[in-house]
Amino acid sequence: MTTFSTRRWILSAGLLALLAGCGDEAANEAPARPAWVVQASAQGAAPTAYAGEVRARHEPALAFRIGGKIARRQVEVGQRVKAGQVLAELDASDVALQREAAQAQLVSAEADLALAKSELERYQQLLGQQLVSQSLYDARKSQYEAAEARVRQARAQARVSVNQAGYAVLRAPADGVIAQRVAEAGQVVAAGQTVFVLAEDGPREVAISVPEREASLFPVGRPLSVELWSLPGKRFPGQLREISPSADPQARTFAARVAFQPGDAAVDLGQSARVYANGGDTGLMAVPLSALHAKDGQPALWVVDPADSTVSLRPVQVGAYGESTVPVTAGLQAGEWVVAAGVHLLREGQKVRPIDHQNRPIPLAAAAD
Incomplete structure (x- = not known):
């Protein structure tokens, strides 16, 4: 019995080993x-397209240097203007009164200076005749010098008042087109508050918005191409001129400007355009x-x-x-x-x-x- 059990156990172990080897071989030879x-x-x-708008490179916001009520508005949006042209005027009644007050102060200061000068000359003669003391003469001289200082102050204030009167008129700093009007006649504006936005004559650019995840792929100077909606199928070479260092807090996009040379093509402000980012993806x-x-x-x-x-x-x-x-x-x-x-x-x-x-x-x- 013992010999039979031993043979049976050896036979079972051999079968198990054979089956295991077959399984490993089958696993190793599994089809790929x-x-x-x-x-x-x-x-x-594929090139990526970004929708944009044709803008002027220089777009200064024009504002009065003093506050007041806008009395007259001389231009409309889209109107072409020349350098020095009057765009709007403030109600200058208060400014005129300030100028008159400054002129009156100047006249008064000049009269005081004339009186102090005559007193100084008289005391100088009396001092020579030893009829007054040196201290009284020095007092008259000090009064004369103070009168001179008040005249200089009054003259400066008068010049300021003249400048303030000129600031009541808003003029165009350069040739261009009125791109935006922010204030209207009859509105009271503060000093520095934007009234117009001027698109100056000169180079034109395309303003686009770059998504946050793609901003790193837009270094300044990257070659791009621009296609105007009015000229489909025709692309102009462009170059990324600038990109904002911070994202817009609402849209989470980076504002960028693409400079391009349209050649003889008519490019108007506000035209729609597409910028293709395929210049550097080769x-x-x-x-x-x-x-x-x-x-x-x-x-x-x-x-x-x-x-x-x-x-x-x-x-x-x-x-x-x-x-x-x-x-x-x-x-x-x-x-x-x-x-x-x-x-x-x-x-x-x-x-x-x-x-x-x-x-x-x-x-x-x-x-x-």
Whole structure:
């Protein structure tokens, strides 16, 4: 019995070992998972368009330097003006009264100076005859000097009052077009409150808003292209001139200005335009959105090794997301193969069977050679 039990136990152990070996061999020889792969290429990085508006490079806000009630408004929005042209006037009655008061103070100060001068001359003669003391003469001299100072003060105040009267008239600082009117006749405005916005003649620009996630891709000087709505299909070369260092608190976008040279084309203020950010994307790799995965919270791609068709997860840096593709700014080389679908089912070092979108096999090694 003992010998029979021993033989039976040895036979069972052998069968189990044989089955285990067959299982490992079957596991090792499991067919590779088919995977749709694409080759990273600089082609197909679609340009991104940003809606904008044609603006003047210099748009000063015009305001009175003194406060008061607007008596007359001389121009309308869209009207062309010349440098020095009167745009609006304040009610100058109070300013005129202040000027008259300053002139009266000047006349009074000059009369006091004349009296102090005559007194000083008389005391100087009496001092020479030793009829007055030196202290009385010094007192008259001090009064004369004080009268001189009051005259200088009154003259300065009179000049200020004249300037204030001139500030009651708002004039255009340069040639241009009235782009905006903020105040109306009869309105009381404070000093420095905007009344008009002037679009000065000169270079024209396109004002756009750059989303927060794309602001890092817009360095100053980046080449761009501009297309006017009035001239569809014709693009003008442009360049990013400036971008705001802070985002708008409500829209969370960065205001940017694109300078361009329209040539002989008629460009009017307020025209609609599109800015295409395709001037600097020629070196970027583009992959389908479905190829993106994540590694430690960062974008990553499953890259296929052409030698043995195994995959490895590689962190990358991406740009602005498009409708179906995303540009890869760092971490991927041109010509490398990445898995484009089913990325959540893969594991590190897994062997795959590369296929294209029509389920046809792709010989990666031959393609690499």
